[in-house]
Amino acid sequence: MSNLIQTADTGDGVRVLTLNNPPVNALSYAVCGELVPAIAAAAADASVTTVIFTGANNTFSAGADVNDFAIRPTAETKTVRDAIEAVERSDKTFVAAIEGNALGGGLELALACDYRVAATKSRVGLPEIKLGLLPGAGGTQRLPRLIGANEALQLMLKGELIKAPDAHAKGIVDEVVDGDPVEAAKAYAGKPKRRLSQRKAELGVANLGLFATPFVVAQAHMMVPPEENGGYAAHKLIDAVQAAIELPFERGWARELRLFMELVQSAPSAALRHVFFAERELSKVPGLPKTEPLPIKKAGVIGAGTMGTGIAIVFAEAGIPVTVVEPKDEAVEKARETVFGMFKYQVDKGRLSQEDAWKRANSIAFESDFSELSDVDVVVEAAFESMPVKKEIFAKLDAVTKPDCILASNTSTLDIDEIAAATKRPDKVLGLHFFAPANIMKLLEIVRGKETSPQTLTSGIALGKALRKVAVVSGNAFGFIGNRMLFAYEEQAVRLAEEGVTPARIDDVMKNKFGFAMGPFAVADLSGLDVYHFISQSQGGAPLGRIPIIAKLVEQGRLGQKTQKGFFRYDKAVGKGREAIPDPEVEQLIAQLAKDAGIPQNPNVSDDEIIARCTRALADSGAELLRTGVALRPGDVDIVWIYGYGFPPHHGGPMHYAAEVGYMPEGGTANAQTKELTHA
Ligand code: CAA
Numbered sequence: 012m013s014n015l016i017q018t019a020d021t022g023d024g025v026r027v028l029t030l031n032n033p034p035v036n037a038l039s040y041a042v043c044g045e046l047v048p049a050i051a052a053a054a055a056d057a058s059v060t061t062v063i064f065t066g067a068n069n070t071f072s073a074g075a076d077v078n079d080f081a082i083r084p085t086a087e088t089k090t091v092r093d094a095i096e097a098v099e100r101s102d103k104t105f106v107a108a109i110e111g112n113a114l115g116g117g118l119e120l121a122l123a124c125d126y127r128v129a130a131t132k133s134r135v136g137l138p139e140i141k142l143g144l145l146p147g148a149g150g151t152q153r154l155p156r157l158i159g160a161n162e163a164l165q166l167m168l169k170g171e172l173i174k175a176p177d178a179h180a181k182g183i184v185d186e187v188v189d190g191d192p193v194e195a196a197k198a199y200a201g202k203p204k205r206r207l208s209q210r211k212a213e214l215g216v217a218n219l220g221l222f223a224t225p226f227v228v229a230q231a232h233m234m235v236p237p238e239e240n241g242g243y244a245a246h247k248l249i250d251a252v253q254a255a256i257e258l259p260f261e262r263g264w265a266r267e268l269r270l271f272m273e274l275v276q277s278a279p280s281a282a283l284r285h286v287f288f289a290e291r292e293l294s295k296v297p298g299l300p301k302t303e304p305l306p307i308k309k310a311g312v313i314g315a316g317t318m319g320t321g322i323a324i325v326f327a328e329a330g331i332p333v334t335v336v337e338p339k340d341e342a343v344e345k346a347r348e349t350v351f352g353m354f355k356y357q358v359d360k361g362r363l364s365q366e367d368a369w370k371r372a373n374s375i376a377f378e379s380d381f382s383e384l385s386d387v388d389v390v391v392e393a394a395f396e397s398m399p400v401k402k403e404i405f406a407k408l409d410a411v412t413k414p415d416c417i418l419a420s421n422t423s424t425l426d427i428d429e430i431a432a433a434t435k436r437p438d439k440v441l442g443l444h445f446f447a448p449a450n451i452m453k454l455l456e457i458v459r460g461k462e463t464s465p466q467t468l469t470s471g472i473a474l475g476k477a478l479r480k481v482a483v484v485s486g487n488a489f490g491f492i493g494n495r496m497l498f499a500y501e502e503q504a505v506r507l508a509e510e511g512v513t514p515a516r517i518d519d520v521m522k523n524k525f526g527f528a529m530g531p532f533a534v535a536d537l538s539g540l541d542v543y544h545f546i547s548q549s550q551g552g553a554p555l556g557r558i559p560i561i562a563k564l565v566e567q568g569r570l571g572q573k574t575q576k577g578f579f580r581y582d583k584a585v586g587k588g589r590e591a592i593p594d595p596e597v598e599q600l601i602a603q604l605a606k607d608a609g610i611p612q613n614p615n616v617s618d619d620e621i622i623a624r625c626t627r628a629l630a631d632s633g634a635e636l637l638r639t640g641v642a643l644r645p646g647d648v649d650i651v652w653i654y655g656y657g658f659p660p661h662h663g664g665p666m667h668y669a670a671e672v673g674y675m676p677e678g679g680t681a682n683a684q685t686k687e688l689t690h691a
Pocket of ligand 1: 292
């Protein structure tokens with residue numbers, strides 16, 4: 012008796028085949044191993060006129076099982092493609108009844124059907140590109156035949172999930188229903204077959220005549236990143252859609268498979284699949300006893316600076332009312348402007364209705380006194396980065412907030428245990444380290460102090476989810492995970508500069524050749540060189556690198572973007588003051604300091620060596636964090652760098668990349684499952 016596929020005949024010639032592979036009904040090899048014969052059996056049964064596909068577990072299917080891509084199929088292995096071929100061979104009518112999600116191979120199975128009915132709250136999408144793949148079960152051939160190649164291509168390149176009503180408007184589903192989609196699907200029983208494989212794909216672009224296809228295809232290739240720098244799957248996806256327009260279905264179907272197989276075996280896809288699973292591991296903390304998170308219905312924020320305001324917006328966006336305590340009127344004025352400006356922008360972009368934007372903006376209250384925080388469930392302190400200041404704030408918070416209120420610090424470098432010691436509830440204290448701008452950056456480091464209780468940590472993780480952040484748990488160590496590694500990375504970049512490689516070249520290689528969002532020197536200029544200087548002073552005064560270049564630049568008032576001069580120059584007239592302009596003065600200063608220090612020059616180092624040295628510095632530092640238990644798993648380190656520091660996802664993060672290129676320092680592949688956080 013099959014259990015991954017449930018079969019039920021409901022009368023009037025209707026057979027319902029229910030996918031049942033919790034939690035998301037992934038179409039694994041095992042599921043397809045049962046689905047293919049179930050379709051064949053329905054096809055051979057004269058009493059059946061119509062087959063309805065649906066899913067148990069309140070969802071249709073999240074597509075092929077991503078785990079299976081690491082397994083080499085044998086001749087007996089059945090895949091979504093085999094199930095779809097079985098549908099194609101059959102002369103019955105097929106209807107997809109969609110609830111929850113129909114994604115990837117799930118939607119492709121639905122596209123192979125004659126009709127599609129979706130529950131109002133369901134979503135459909137072909138998100139394979141996010142895994143470095145293309146829809147490999149006919150999606151690239153059928154969707155263009157359904158909604159036009161141009162629109163299908165845009166949808167697949169973005170990989171977005173679309174809500175059922177929008178999918179209906181685009182013609183992807185035939186009907187949207189509030190009730191049970193299976194019941195609605197029965198109305199299609201016995202209706203004529205309508206296979207997309209029998210249709211021709213239209214381009215869906217008017218007025219371009221004969222040159223339309225080459226034009227659209229060339230435009231698409233121009234729009235996506237280069238193959239070697241994040242666009243490997245995108246170019247193949249465009250090739251597959253081109254085949255849908257130019258070739259008969261059977262040949263396009265075959266070409267899609269070839270392109271898909273190339274992608275499954277590619278390094279970028281392996282990296283992106285690693286990221287997918289690493290992200291889903293984050294909330295699993297080994298050794299953390301199961302406890303219920305404390306409900307967070309109201310929040311407080313201390314400080315209305317850039318970080319405090321951003322954090323308040325994050326709470327408001329998640330529907331959690333928030334009180335910001337800020338005594339300075341000018342700061343409050345500026346913060347209010349930022350808040351209203353941001354919500355207005357959301358309305359202008361069509362992301363929020365005027366009414367919702369107004370409600371959210373007004374869910375942020377500004378107060379001057381701590382006593383206003385007596386009823387909040389969590390407070391995030393975002394005040395000046397100084398231990399005495401933070402200690403004073405935490406002692407006050409301890410006195411005014413209710414006993415079970417969680418007290419969090421947004422510190423990026425200070426010791427959470429020392430901050431917690433200023434309170435009588437160190438078990439309720441943890442770090443919530445947001446990244447600027449807090450309402451845009453997805454990363455949140457959750458710092459677990461020595462005394463942080465399991466319930467506080469669990470609540471922090473749940474809060475991270477509610478705030479729609481990618482939350483990574485870190486031990487309480489200097490710089491936590493991200494900034495500790497940043498210093499190692501920046502130091503290596505400075506060392507290369509000392510050897511005569513210009514900052515402009517290093518940034519160009521790390522950005523344009525390796526794929527970082529920004530080069531290391533542009534990052535330093537953005538963060539502020541005074542911040543680096545302050546931190547290195549607080550850590551004993553050792554410079555980043557062998558020469559005190561950052562101290563000298565700070566001495567000259569070159570603090571980075573904010574003073575329009577740092578490692579680079581900035582000009583308001585060039586790229587809104589954000590574009591780095593190489594500055595020969597800085598290059599000369601570095602050369603002079605290096606000469607004085609007797610540092611051997613090696614300006615002709617290859618691009619590959621620049622990449623190797625910078626990425627090895629990251630991997631070495633990441634491995635140290637793993638060895639000392641500050642980070643739980645190599646994947647956690649990777650996620651911090653991808654979401655917080657613009658590490659190219661197609662390289663999978665610093666630890667994945669190190670393994671990929673065969674450079675793995677001791678401890679870098681730590682078996683996380685058995686590891687628990689320590690407090691180095
Ligand atoms: N394969 C294997 N496991 C999957 C999966 C998939 N396609 N989709 C989700 N899962 C697993 C997750 O790893 C997670 O497992 P654990 O509980 O063990 O951590 C569990 O299902 C729940 O997933 P989420 O935590 O992500 O739950 P969510 O509710 O936040 O999101 C989702 C659900 C929107 C479906 C999200 O999981 C998702 O986007 N999944 C991937 C969808 C996708 O990319 N599909 C395409 C697959 S490739 C393909 O289909 C190729 C083809 O053309 C044939």
